[in-house]
Amino acid sequence: MVDKETKKQDVDKLSGVETTGHEWDGLQELNNPLPRWWLIVWVVTIVWSLWYFVVYPAWPTLSGATKGTYGYTQAKELAESQNEILKRQSNYLEKFETASFDDIMNDRELYEFAMAGGHAAFKENCATCHGTGAEGGKGYPNLNDDDWLWGGKVTDIHQTLNDGIRVQGSYDTRLSEMPAFGRDKLLSKTQINDVVEYVMILGGETDLTSLPGHLVYQENCASCHGQNGKGLQELGAPNLADDIWLYGGTRKDIYETVVNSREGMMPAWVNRLSQNTIRQISLYVHQLGGGEE
């Protein structure tokens, strides 16, 4: 500070720096002024922030926020980037649309395009039931294995995706009708127990003709599931001779299936997704591991 009488600045003896005249309990505040440009930069940032407040949405109001003169919204930015992506996709889509499944599976670019698109679309639409890794669950087929109810060729998968299974009011959908042998009293309890026993060991090496369930199976089940239980994809009849059970392979699970039958369903996607997307998903599911040639 400046002393009024001497017009001289108070100087701290030790450091030789001017003081501000502020003192607390004997501690003096030294005055080491900041550079002025520092102040200017600070003011500029304030002006910049004011500009920001005007041109971008900033002030909260009761009905949302001020719009800003630039008219910027995140939704618009999203739409722009989506358009950009669609534009990038269109190069591939043109080729993809006309190419056959075989062509796509042999063309590196189109194949990778289909995988990327199929992967994303699968997660959005299919993962709810089949799981993100397509591992399925009870009643929801595992799409990674090589056991297919309705066929595992890419065209089969495509058809299942398009028209679904057991879709109400659809002419194109496929469905299988396994009778509820117990509920509808088509078989007695003993017969059911016998056939469950039979189905459980079906597919092994042993000769089963002597089992009591053999006759029951051949009379009631073989027409769809085949004489040796290999199933029939045309009818959606599962293979009973393998290790994979959609509704569980324990005695209790199989008993439940024979008594009440199961009526799994899958939606038809033909009117929900674009044909390109459905084809991408078909190829994606086909390559998960079990796809048939």
Added chain:
Amino acid sequence: MGCCNDNDSDLQLFAKQERIYPKRVSGLYRNLKWVAMIVCLAIYYGVPFIRWDRGDNAPDQAVLIDLERGRAYWFWIEIWPQEVYILTGILIFAAIALFFVTSLFGRVWCGYFCFQTVWTDLFVWVERIIQGDRNKRKKLREGPWTFEKIRKLTITHIIWLAIAWCTAGSFVLYFNDAPTLVKSFFMLDVSPTILGFVVGLTASTYLMAGFAREQVCTFMCPYARFQSAMFDKDTLIIGYDENRGEKRGKHKKGTTWDNRGHCIDCTACVQVCPVGIDIRNGLQMECIACGLCIDACNDIMKKVDLPKGLIRYDTERRFEDKVQNTETKFNIFRPRTYYYIFILVIVGGFMLTVLLNRSALDLTVLHDRNPLFVKLSNGEIRNGYEVKILNKTHEDNFYKLTYSGVENATLVVKGAGDISEDAIFVAADSVGHYRINLSAPIKPQNSLDITFTLTDKATNNSDTYESVFVTKR
């Protein structure tokens, strides 16, 4: 005194930048500075144009950072994003090397090689060529706005802007093919991104070297602030020999030097100082150790027939010893020099090992997390993996993938067309991405450790990756 005084309004809380007009000087250190400046500028402007043949599928620019494709080239070294730790290593090495040099020789980096110093020096040189030396510049700046003043200032600023523009333009050359970009500059056909960088860097160069100058070193640079941590009494600094210089005072030719110091208080050292300090006040934070005051003082000492070195490079310890009339030798080998050398050797050795062992092939295998395994209808168990193959060569290559650790398994590579595990294609200088399935007739058991081996069929180079084979939850 109370806390709130009427005279608070007299306080100067923000100080106006004091304009510094460094006087021209010549001598050993000024010459060293010229050499350093020319070498630094030549490297900076010239390097993007050096060509380096890398074959067909890679750029032929010796030093290039290709941000779009994620590659950095430095002569024979090529860095992929996966090897960014090399960049980290370079930064650590550079930082420690800077500390090392600082602990030995003080702020030589600041005084001779820092871009702030080099460009400021260049701008001051332009200023001097156009407007004249210190006094002329000062007079012109403080004088009235005449036609002459406007003309000289305009020319100065135009040249400054031109240099700044070249600087910015050179910077972007490090990120693009230099000759192509230079050509497109002349065709006025550059992308908005590049133009944005050029405009921004032109502005910052112009501002920092033309106006901010010593303010950058004093108020913005962190190195200047923490260098005291690297200084000790044996660090080489620029100092004024108080013992010999004091008591200072004007000196008439022919009068005696008895009972007085050798400093004739001519302020030559102050006039040439680019940061505007008086070195005679001792070691100061603002001093960038450029040595120009040494040149200025030596010149004066020669004129008054006294030995050189009133202001000189020396250590604090030796300056102090002078007072006691003793003398110590330079003490280069101190504990801290050993620490720094030790760290430098470790970091340098690590980087050298990494660079020498850099493989042109890299395999990564990621086991599927969902599902962990798949049971097949014939009872076999299948595991899925994502395989990434980095082909760092500049040729298209075919690789062979093998596995060990699980018996009788079948390996299937998924991709467009039928792919044999003996001939997995990866294009030059790119990452090949495949899914593979490994199925084995195996009973559920604890997960097996397996190893994938990828072999370059042409060179027999190989890389392995450890993974697992899961058979039960």
